[in-house]
Amino acid sequence: MLKKTLLIATAITLMGGFVAQAQRVGSSPEYVKALTANWKGERFPDGRPKIPDIVLERLANCTLEQIWGYLGQKGYRNQVEKNWIILKPGETMTGRAVTAQFMPTRPDLDSLVRSQGKAEGRSQKGGINIWPIDVLTKGDIYVADGFGKIKDGTLIGSSLGNAIYGKTGKGVIFYGSVRDMQELKDTKGFNAWVKGHDPSYIKDMTPTSINAPIRIGDVTVIPGDAVFANEYGTVFIPSHLVEGLVSASEMTALRDEFERVLLQQGKYPSGEIHGDWSDKIKGEFRTWVGKYPKKLAITDKDLEAYLAKEGH
Secondary structure (H helix, E strand, O other): OHHHHHHHHHHHHHHHHHHHHHOOOEOOHHHHHHHOOOOOOOEOOOOOEOOOHHHHHHHOOOOHHHHHHHHHHOOOOOOEEOOOEEOOOOOOEEEEEEEEEEEEOOHHHHHHHHHHHHHOOOOOOOOHHHHHHHOOOOOEEEEEEOOOOOOOOEOOOHHHHHHHHHHHOOOEEEEOEEOOHHHHHOOOOOOEEEOEEOOOOOOOEEEEEEOOOEEEOOEEEOOOOEEEEEOOEEEEEOHHHHHHHHHHHHHHHHHHHHHHHHHHHOOOOHHHHHOOOOHHHHHHHHHHHHOOOOOOOOOHHHHHHHHHOOOO
C-alpha cells in the first residue's frame, strides 16, 4: 500500500512539473538546448545556438535555390515560405531566429499567460505583445506566427519597429501584419516580411510562447535557426547545418562561375564542362580559384574534398 502511495505521489509530482513547464511563456534554456541538440558550438544564455556572425554574413551571398537544394539533400524539405509582402524588396536579411506564437485571445488563457508572464519577470507596462521584443539581442530576427491575422493583427508599428532595429540591427518576419508601413520604410536598416498591413492596432491576440517551435506557413521554425530572407522567399535553416550549407553554396557558385568562363572561351565541349570533369579541367579550376579576385572563405582542403567527390 505504501509503495502504491509513493508511486501515485511521484506521478503527481512529475505531472505537476510537466504542467508548470507547459504553462511557461518563455522556453527554458534546457528546452531550447534539447530542441537544438545537434548544435555543438557556443550558445546564448537563453540556450539558442550562437551561430557566428561571419557565417551569417556569408549566408547572405547564397541563393534561395542553393539553400533549398542543400537542405533537401539533408532531409529538410519544408523550410521555404514564399509570397510575402516585403517592406524593402531587393534586400537580403540573415540572422538568428527568436520565435513567438500568438493565438486568438480567450479570457481564461489570456489571464493565465499574463499571470505566468508576471511570474517570469516580464514587463507589466505596455501591451504584452512587447514580451518577445524584450528578449531580442544583436543579430536576432524576430519571427512570429500571428496566424495570418491582418486587421487588428498588427504585431508592431513604427515605434516597436525602431525598438527592434535598435536591439538587433535586423528586422522581422511575421505570419501576420504590421502598421505604419510608410514610417517603417523610412527606418534605415530595418526590413520586414509580412502577410499584410493595416492601420488598425493589435487586438484580441495573446502571445502564448517565446522561443518555442512555431509554424510559419509551410515551415516549422525552431529558436536559433539561421534565417535567410530575400525578395524570392524566406528560409529557416537548422543551426547545425548552416556552416556546411554556406561552404557548399560558395563552392557551387564558384563552379558555376568557372563553367561560364570555360563556355565563353570555347576550349572544351559543353558536355565535358557540365559533366564529370577531367583531371585537366580540375587543374584549371584549382589555378582559377587560386587567382580569384575576392577573398574566399573556402580552404584548399575544402577545394580538394569537393574535387574528390564522385561526379566532379
